[in-house]
Amino acid sequence: MSKLPQKGVPPRAQKPKRPEMKVRPQGSIVPAANVQGTALMAVIAIMSFLACLTLGGVSMVRATAASWQSQISREITIQIRPVDGLNMDAALIEARDLALTFPGTRDSKIVDREATARLLEPWLGAGLDIDELPVPRLVIVTIDENSPPDFAKMREVLKEKIPQASLDDHRTWVDRLVSMARTTVAIGTGILILVFSTMVLTVVFATRGALAGNRHIVEVLHFVGAEASFVANEFQKHFLKISLKGSLIGSFLAALFFFLASWWQSQSLATPQSDQATALFGQFTLGIGGYVGIVLTLLLIAALTTFTARLTVMRTIDEIDLIRSDPARSDGLISQ
């Protein structure tokens, strides 16, 4: 047998050169594709789809509730009850003008006879002459949501000038709506937390399962003198690729779903199907915040998977180093 080639010395420099042997580009230490990796990618894609769907759902409910609340709290109503001797038209004009004297009011509109009749039509039928009935009349005042007028003061002044007038600032409705919206958002957030927790656990278990199939690689690397950080980095890179692919697929599908639903809604405005869907789910518009949330979910899932992989590899190496190197803990399981 010939002498062992010397390290770093150009071998057989004097001999006629043979064409250098070609080797393929070095393969990844952790095999790029295997059954566990594909299964893990599918699990991550499904979980990120569900998480993004829930996130989008909660964001939609929140937006819809905020829009309802804003619409109602943007207006207040002055109601004037008819009494004998009251000049209703003059009282309505006075009430409207009074309201506009308060800072925080923007516009004021008297609900005229025809509009009042239309409001009562479902109960009293068409062709109603409201002058024949003691029907209260309304003045609708649009206010600045951000700096509303002093309702107590307005109420006091109205009472003083027009004793038959009463002010409804819709507080009761707004309060109920706010409480309903908060409950809905709380339920949605609860579901979101559950979905995220399930996702985290599923990803953790799936990652561990996939790693178990590659344990022999960890052992071989350990035996050829690899440091724990090197082994962990190799697996981390591998699982980062898998989780990014999986969560990109899931998040993209969820974003596509919202985009298509929003497009369908805008294309079928005022049709019974669209109205029904809008009544049930609100507007399928996510907005920039929703899409940013989807991207953040994607990154969170990728980070979680990578972190889990690193932890699991470090634990495997610890097990090799500590448990298996300690004969008191090996308990005769290792061959002699």
Add this chain to the structure above:
Amino acid sequence: MIHFENVGLRYGLGPEILRDLTFDIPQSSFQFLTGPSGAGKTTLLRLLFMSLQPTRGLIRMFDRDIATIDRREFPILRRRVGIVFQDFRLLEHLTTYENVALPLRVRGKDEASYKRDVIELLKWVGLGERINVLPPVLSGGEKQRVAIARALIDRPEILLADEPTGNVDPPMARRLLSLFMELNRQGTAVVIATHDFSLMDQIDARRMILTEGQLDIYE
């Protein structure tokens, strides 16, 4: 280079597998480690590879007491030891070349700095034409030579081989033994665990015989 003193080992609460082992492995020495199946040869190799801690006694590896070494330092020390397993432990998705280059790759070396060395070593072990082949298509003897080349690529100070001829026919066993002897002539200490007496009879080398956990050495 390696010194064992009154080393004993037991698994869990079981009986002592190894008892009062005291010996040295000098630099550039060649020895067979033998004994009946279950005598503790693999356990002793694991002690030598620092992948197992003794229950009692002192082990000095490269002049350092392993009981006082931080475990993060073990990978660095293990790089001075080459090990060949009976079951080869090759990564089946990597080619022969990539398997042999693995120890250098995990040390963070650039491929350009070792490519030629790896190919030369593969030629030296007779696998020059098999560098791009995956392990599943290699024969037992070829796999064994890949495992040996992997253990040798970073020029370890000591080579541990566990039943290196267990899966090969007699002519291949003789070739592998010649390979170990050549390696030893170039300065690497060699420990071959085997119970193949015909192999041991081929050369006049130190014999470490393990019987019921006790070691007898015949120089």
